[in-house]
Amino acid sequence: MDSLERLESKKNNAGRDGAIGQFDLSDDVAYRAWRTKKRQSYPARFEDLVVKITNPGAPTASEMEAILSRCQTYNMAIYATRPDASKLEVLKMVRNFGLKNLDSPRLTNDDDGITELEVIEGGRRRAYIPYSNLPLSWHTDGYYNAPTGQVRSFLLHCVRPAKHGGISKLLDPEIAYIRLRDEDPAIIAALMAANAMTIPANREDGILIRPDESGPVFSVVAERLHMRYTHRRKNVIWKDDKVTAHARTRLRAILEVGDDYVFSGFLQPGQGLLCNNVLHARSGFEDYTTQNTRRLIYRARYLERVREPTELEF
Numbered sequence: 562m563d564s565l566e567r568l569e570s571k572k573n574n575a576g577r578d579g580a581i582g583q584f585d586l587s588d589d590v591a592y593r594a595w596r597t598k599k600r601q602s603y604p605a606r607f608e609d610l611v612v613k614i615t616n617p618g619a620p621t622a623s624e625m626e627a628i629l630s631r632c633q634t635y636n637m638a639i640y641a642t643r644p645d646a647s648k649l650e651v652l653k654m655v656r657n658f659g660l661k662n663l664d665s666p667r668l669t670n671d672d673d674g675i676t677e678l679e680v681i682e683g684g685r686r687r688a689y690i691p692y693s694n695l696p697l698s699w700h701t702d703g704y705y706n707a708p709t710g711q712v713r714s715f716l717l718h719c720v721r722p723a724k725h726g727g728i729s730k731l732l733d734p735e736i737a738y739i740r741l742r743d744e745d746p747a748i749i750a751a752l753m754a755a756n757a758m759t760i761p762a763n764r765e766d767g768i769l770i771r772p773d774e775s776g777p778v779f780s781v782v783a784e785r786l787h788m789r790y791t792h793r794r795k796n797v798i799w800k801d802d803k804v805t806a807h808a809r810t811r812l813r814a815i816l817e818v819g820d821d822y823v824f825s826g827f828l829q830p831g832q833g834l835l836c837n838n839v840l841h842a843r844s845g846f847e848d849y850t851t852q853n854t855r856r857l858i859y860r861a862r863y864l865e866r867v868r869e870p871t872e873l874e875f
């Protein structure tokens with residue numbers, strides 16, 4: 562059997578999640594080679610993720626390459642463009658990075674698909690933590706989405722930062738995967754179970770807004786790792802067995818104790834995080850009090866990953 566046949570055979574034998582190569586738990590050689598390469602890019606600092614984009618409406622080839630290579634290496638990049646960049650310019654810019662199909666948000670202010678995150682004093686949105694100044698615990702976006710509508714990437718663009726606080730922590734899910742697999746591959750197997758984590762239905766005033774959504778924490782989609790996670794203890798039902806409980810405890814420990822490879826910092830006006838839905842948390846913050854000075858972040862979620870550098874067309 563030649564190498565191509567072996568690859569085809571592996572693909573055919575891959576499980577429901579299509580785990581091949583480094584994400585195949587029975588392929589330790591591929592895993593170790595990938596892990597070694599992955600770790601060569603660390604340690605890295607928050608500042609190392611930042612790429613200047615002079616004109617958001619038309620990023621240059623080298624600016625594009627710098628963003629895409631960081632997304633390939635760390636699953637995230639931070640662009641720094643003009644503080645007065647418009648929403649339209651930001652949306653246009655991210656289309657260059659392959660992000661086109663928006664996850665349809667329920668709470669969009671406008672119909673352009675971008676959610677404006679700011680502290681809301683009243684109304685329905687007040688009940689959601691992203692619209693308050695409270696800390697946000699570790700999660701990936703859209704963990705409550707249906708399997709067919711998973712958020713593969715998202716954008717957070719800072720228009721105005723908070724007065725104090727609002728520090729983001731970011732962790733590449735591939736690093737979390739490596740930590741857990743190195744500890745015990747059974748942890749990964751448990752977190753890849755189709756019913757590892759269930760988010761109960763969401764009802765408001767007795768009306769069903771979203772049904773129960775059950776799925777794995779780690780899955781492999783088109784040969785790329787995808788993670789679906791919330792650190793919240795409420796409104797989450799974990800698969801009720803010992804191995805899942807252990808896996809969950811170990812994942813919590815990584816996030817709570819802190820990992821050397823967590824990026825920590827905050828976005829300045831005109832800066833934006835572009836990522837393949839990495840694990841993220843945010844500290845609470847003190848805000849300014851007037852409408853035009855309060856913290857304002859644009860958020861957009863997409864159904865596809867940031868494109869690979871090799872997909873660039875110049």
Ligand SMILES: [Fe+2]
Pocket residue numbers: 700701702841
């Ligand atoms: Fe989030």
